[in-house]
Amino acid sequence: MIFSNACRVIGLAAVALSMAMSATAAQAQLNVFATVPEWGALAEELGGDKVKVYVATNALQDPHRVQARPSLLARARSAQLMLATGADLEIGWLPLLQRDAGNPNILPGKPGMFEASQYVQLLGIPLSVDRSMGDVHAGGNPHIQTDPRNFLPIARALTDRLIVLDSANGSFYQDRLRSFLFKWQASIDRWTTIAQPLRGEKIWVQHDGFVYLNDWLGLVQVGTLEPSPGLDPSVAHLSAVLQRQSQLQGRMVITAAYAGDTASKWFSEKANVPLVVLPFTVGGNKEATTLETFFQNTIAHLLQAR
């Protein structure tokens, strides 16, 4: 009696509130929930003032280890478009948002769920997956944002999706896409030319997060400091890596801003090679504030270390 009454009140309140919500949503901006900063930045580039973007994480947070905290559930509840990397990057928290936020628009396979990794060729797909190998992603390496060329097909697909969800502004999105593609292609050409001296450069990485960057710039990754993805290297392991350096002759050691530089700093000092802390995504350092400056800054750091 108490309960059914309470349920009824809750139900009525819910219906009333949701009607109010949908009424305002008609004129409002498209609510976009981006799991990581790079897709948030891309959504803003492509959506302009027609989208309202919420970014769930910042560049100093490990995207693998984010918690499905209450504020994320609250944002996911009203999201009209969920922008994620996919390829299991957000597997520790995104499924909980999809399950518990009470928002069927962002379920897998719905137009409101967009996974960027579905539109690019993934690299580093393991043949076998075993937990002894650490935090390996069965679908391939998910850190696709380190190659600017990946943004071209993703931008096209994202525009398609924006138009599906907000067809009234279709031509607006198409115009934005056209100017983005034009600008972005020019930037890629410029960066590729500037970064030409990096081709064939041997590098060490702390976490295996730069396969796409390597593929783009022709960097040769001689090894990772982590014994397996997601596991912190011990001093003993680092010493073993250091011994291999005498043969492999890596010219620099690269880490991401979020990952902390304890291991790579140690290695950098012992091996006497420069340590390069890359922003890894938008917001990873003071200069990398936009997609454009993120890549500019990445290349500047690499060239400086050379």
Added chain:
Amino acid sequence: MFYPHYAARACAALSFVASVAFAAPVGAQVSAAPVTASDLAKIQDSIQAMRVLYEERINSLEQKINALEQRNAQLARQQATPPTAARASGTAEPAASTRVTGATGATGATGATGATGTQSALGRTPVPVATQSPPPSSLVRGITLPKIGPLTPEISVIIDGKYSAQSQNPETLGRGFVQSGGENIPRGFSLGETELALAGTVDNLFRAEARLVLAQYGQDFNVSMEEAFFETLGLPVGLKAKAGKFRSTVGYLNNKHPHEWDFVDLPLVYKAFFGGQLNNTGAQFSWVAPLDELYLRLGGELGQGMTYPNGNNYNENKPRLGTVFAKLGGDIGTESSWLGGLSYVTSSTGNRPRSSVLNDTDTFDFNGSTSVLIADFIYKWSPNGNASRQSFKLQGEAFWNTQRGSASISSPNTYVSCEAPCFGNAYINTQSGFYVQAIYQFMPNWRVGYRFDQLYGGNSSYGFSAETITGTALEAFNPTRNSFMIDWANSEYSMFRLQLAQDTMYGPGKTNNQIFLQYVMSLGAHGAHRF
């Protein structure tokens, strides 16, 4: 009072709205022999080659369709004007067939050589921008890797083993509270609960979970159904329904599985007032409010009520356990987040009295109603919101327990001033308690924690004389417990813990000094943890 017509209509509407959804395949892992980098490159090349092959095949099929459509159109025209169109269709047919074979021939060539060029081509191939809503199938475009066993649910096994040394026998009856099997950990090596869980999406609208527990009871192992429930995925506007046997969402720790606990055992309030965790067969309904900044969830549950604090309400028309809960949470800057809750549990024994242990030989039956009010909070902090190196967690819960009714002791023994069967006067039990704990992760993989537990016996009157309850579970007492732990996790899937505790639950002069060593090993798919 139920409103079946209202509910039925709502359900029909909701399922219609939700029926657009379709389920994504559940990822499964591919296993094979160890590989070298060259093998890997070969595989990647062949996958790329396959892609090219498929794309060519799709192109050729599209061309085929175009050719057939043209032919259809020509046939239609032919029917309208038979004599002149006959020759046109005769020439169109061979042209179409050569085009198709041409495309198939090209497929072989590109498949062999085109693999290396795919990456750059993919990045630059212009994809036409859709001008109107495309059909759902075009939404997921690009590379979809073949997955083995996409219909297999996530399977996980969690082994939770312990070694313990204690200064008191943990089977000793607790003092001051109506204990009800609070799962005390035995001395020596024990295996506690080994959990086998299956979870996954049922179809586009439902998700289900089943959790079997192999629990050690004394010397034997029994299989029990810990949880088996389904929940809705497709309900709109923040609504969610859940039914089956599940841990109630009341409190903070109530629906956390043992491997998620920060200490080896449950807080005393859970042992004293729920006899473990509140877990019932029934249904739940909840709603998440559409607030952007704040998380607000309201919900309620209806349970059959077959365990403490109910009697055995099996095979009764009327469910006798109800709960309502509210959760509120959010962020403070980027470094902190919090969640608080208020929950209320009400139950009655109905016609089936609850039998509880009074002392080593006797039990007593309670008939009446129980209500528990719970307030809980948790606060989490980490530098820059990045919890992988350093983090801090402060958590606490308070319980207020009220029981009203009557009790009777059935015993062959004669109690002072009470003949068997001994019926008491009005039974009024007002007890409360709380715990508060802090966990600090001081470096990757290492955490330390402290927990303080306190229970208050309150001004309870059970309707029996003081002499009757002296030395029994009902004799008033205010136990406390101090616990300290340190744990090390090699990965998300393995953890070792040392816990030291001093527990006064067993009464005056019976302080239990405890040492626990625990290991938790998770096999298989490991579902994401809630906040």
